[in-house]
Amino acid sequence: MTTVRNFVRSNVRNPNAVAYFLMAVSALFFPAVVQFATGGSGDYLVGLAADGGIYMLMAIGLNVVVGFAGLLDLGYAAFFAIGSYTYALVASNHLGVTPIGHSLHVPFWIALFIGMFVAATAGALLGAPTLRLRGDYLAIVTLGFGEIVPRVFRNAGIWTGGVPGISALDVPTLPGWVQGPWVGQDFGWVPDFRFTSANLTAYYMLMIILIAFVVILVHNLYNSRLGRAWMAVREDETAAAASGVNTVSVKLLAFSIGAATSGFAGAFYGAKLSYVSSENFGFIVSVTVLAMVVLGGMGNIPGAMLGAIVLYFILFWLLPNAPGQMQGLASSLGLDWLNQSNPNGWPGIGEVVSRSKYVIFGLILVGIMLLRPQGLLPSQIRKQELTHEEPEALAAPRQLQA
Amino acid sequence: MSAILRVGGVTKRFGGLVAVDNVTFEVEEGEVFALIGPNGAGKTTLFNCVTGFYKPTLGTVTFRDRNLTGSPPHRTAKAGIARTFQNIRLFEYMSALDNVRLGHHCRMHSKLWDSLFKTPFERSEEKRITEHSMELLKLVGLERQSENYARNLAYGQQRRLEIARALATDPKLLLLDEPAAGFNPQEKVELMALVQTILKRGITVFLIEHDMKVVMQASQRIVVLDHGEKIAEGPPVEVRNNPRVIEAYLGKSA
Numbered sequence: 001m002t003t004v005r006n007f008v009r010s011n012v013r014n015p016n017a018v019a020y021f022l023m024a025v026s027a028l029f030f031p032a033v034v035q036f037a038t039g040g041s042g043d044y045l046v047g048l049a050a051d052g053g054i055y056m057l058m059a060i061g062l063n064v065v066v067g068f069a070g071l072l073d074l075g076y077a078a079f080f081a082i083g084s085y086t087y088a089l090v091a092s093n094h095l096g097v098t099p100i101g102h103s104l105h106v107p108f109w110i111a112l113f114i115g116m117f118v119a120a121t122a123g124a125l126l127g128a129p130t131l132r133l134r135g136d137y138l139a140i141v142t143l144g145f146g147e148i149v150p151r152v153f154r155n156a157g158i159w160t161g162g163v164p165g166i167s168a169l170d171v172p173t174l175p176g177w178v179q180g181p182w183v184g185q186d187f188g189w190v191p192d193f194r195f196t197s198a199n200l201t202a203y204y205m206l207m208i209i210l211i212a213f214v215v216i217l218v219h220n221l222y223n224s225r226l227g228r229a230w231m232a233v234r235e236d237e238t239a240a241a242a243s244g245v246n247t248v249s250v251k252l253l254a255f256s257i258g259a260a261t262s263g264f265a266g267a268f269y270g271a272k273l274s275y276v277s278s279e280n281f282g283f284i285v286s287v288t289v290l291a292m293v294v295l296g297g298m299g300n301i302p303g304a305m306l307g308a309i310v311l312y313f314i315l316f317w318l319l320p321n322a323p324g325q326m327q328g329l330a331s332s333l334g335l336d337w338l339n340q341s342n343p344n345g346w347p348g349i350g351e352v353v354s355r356s357k358y359v360i361f362g363l364i365l366v367g368i369m370l371l372r373p374q375g376l377l378p379s380q381i382r383k384q385e386l387t388h389e390e391p392e393a394l395a396a397p398r399q400l401q402a
Numbered sequence: 403m404s405a406i407l408r409v410g411g412v413t414k415r416f417g418g419l420v421a422v423d424n425v426t427f428e429v430e431e432g433e434v435f436a437l438i439g440p441n442g443a444g445k446t447t448l449f450n451c452v453t454g455f456y457k458p459t460l461g462t463v464t465f466r467d468r469n470l471t472g473s474p475p476h477r478t479a480k481a482g483i484a485r486t487f488q489n490i491r492l493f494e495y496m497s498a499l500d501n502v503r504l505g506h507h508c509r510m511h512s513k514l515w516d517s518l519f520k521t522p523f524e525r526s527e528e529k530r531i532t533e534h535s536m537e538l539l540k541l542v543g544l545e546r547q548s549e550n551y552a553r554n555l556a557y558g559q560q561r562r563l564e565i566a567r568a569l570a571t572d573p574k575l576l577l578l579d580e581p582a583a584g585f586n587p588q589e590k591v592e593l594m595a596l597v598q599t600i601l602k603r604g605i606t607v608f609l610i611e612h613d614m615k616v617v618m619q620a621s622q623r624i625v626v627l628d629h630g631e632k633i634a635e636g637p638p639v640e641v642r643n644n645p646r647v648i649e650a651y652l653g654k655s656a
């Protein structure tokens with residue numbers, strides 16, 4: 001008991017530990033609460049949350065590249081696309097219609113890692129010639145890469161299915177030894193753990209497990225020799241090289257690990273949607289993920305996760321529902337005339353809100369960045385950089401010296 | 403005594419400017435060797451050629467009988483050459499302890515796999531280098547600042563932290579670029595004591611310094627550069643009375 005108490009006591013004032021704890025608890029209870037609150041029809045929301053998990057995975061990966069190693073990557077969605085398409089090729093009938101003539105159906109768990117490795121390789125191949133560039137130049141090259149990859153997939157003809165993309169991808173399956181005796185058993189709020197389109201809770205739980213797995217690995221990296229080298233390269237590349245860090249290979253690893261995470265998310269995305277198309281991997285995806293990282297707190301893993309939750313919630317729940325909500329609000333206030341379009345050019349409040357969706361989105365972003373320039377849950381470092389305050393614990397020894 | 407570092411006819415040109423012109427000298431193992439010269443004489447450029455930040459246009463750099471000409475900086479560090487910078491270059495937003503731990507990077511053996519899964523090997527290596535880092539911080543008198551960000555340290559502390567980080571790479575040769583710049587007399591005395599401690603650990607010291615008092619007291623041999631050329635070499639007393647050196651520093655008498 002005392003060890004538990006000590007653990008709690010030593011972590012309760014650490015914002016990161018608290019954030020991890022709160023996110024884990026709410027993630028576990030989210031499906032049950034949603035089902036309860038909507039009277040059993042919350043499947044749509046649970047599925048939406050599972051899709052949000054994909055963005056969260058990408059934010060965690062981009063945080064390695066941008067937050068830890070300080071490399072601005074504006075083409076991050078390219079690796080997401082590569083992961084998705086790799087999954088599509090190895091886990092559908094599509095290869096059967098290509099000149100290869102044999103379709104592949106690699107089991108989900110293996111295909112997930114194939115997607116990851118292919119993306120990591122693409123990251124290394126892109127990184128090798130470009131990581132000698134610094135700062136803005138690297139951003140431009142990655143921007144170009146992010147534009148090229150979806151176009152290649154769109155125009156690769158029979159190999160990638162062209163504009164319509166590839167459909168009917170294999171759905172995830174649990175390995176046989178996991179499936180065991182509870183398949184088909186009634187578990188109350190988790191009826192059974194099979195991946196069907198009617199059982200989005202299964203996808204959701206799988207997403208949570210994958211995120212937990214990635215967070216643990218990235219957290220380990222952050223606290224290792226490699227994580228230190230990333231930070232050193234970010235702070236001062238010259239000094240890092242003089243201290244024996246091979247800056248090119250360290251940056252390449254950051255780039256590649258970021259790409260691997262994105263490819264991993266991409267493979268899951270393909271499996272969940274059972275469909276890939278080049279339309280889903282545009283610049284807007286890269287920018288959204290980057291905004292999640294910056295908004296949440298660059299260089300801090302739970303910060304990036306929180307940023308992903310907040311932005312995803314705004315983009316995919318708040319904004320799509322805003323017109324309806326406004327209409328409801330107007331009529332409940334007795335202002336029904338606001339809902340009617342009139343000949344003077346007033347299209348009705350719902351339509352106005354719907355048209356200015358991205359204006360609202362932009363205002364929210366600007367508002368958050370004005371109120372918390374260091375991000376929602378900043379790393380200690382960024383907090384200092386922006387505020388130039390010295391925490392008491394750090395300032396005290398200096399006063400002793402003076 | 404044998405030569406630990408041989409600089410053989412090193413020339414560095416930047417376009418039409420000859421920053422270092424055919425300079426040759428040897429640093430003996432276990433000595434304090436100083437490089438002096440007026441501003442713009444090419445001292446730091448020569449340091450950069452030795453540590454791999456510049457590739458010499460001509461000439462060779464040999465360290466412990468290994469040709470290091472044009473090796474990148476992380477290779478020269480691994481080979482056993484560590485350096486500090488004239489304008490301090492610390493990792494400002496990393497703690498003092500992390501700065502020194504980073505210095506161990508090229509002597510660590512944890513692979514990506516070990517880091518990802520925090521293997522017992524990785525844990526024990528981290529523990530070992532953390533202990534060693536604390537030792538080095540103690541050596542330079544910063545053990546009480548270990549958790550402070552480098553940028554929050556006082557100027558003199560930052561200079562010493564840079565030396566600790568350099569020592570963490572387990573060097574055989576330590577290059578100090580103007581280590582006493584901006585120091586008060588008391589700090590200079592402490593620095594010279596620190597240099598002696600470093601020597602006792604079997605590390606050769608090669609320094610650039612403007613403060614003649616420090617140079618004359620601390621070093622066994624001196625090389626003088628002027629406009630990229632070597633104009634004198636020898637023990638302090640000899641160099642101090644060399645007419646060419648006096649001319650370079652004070653100008654020709656009319």
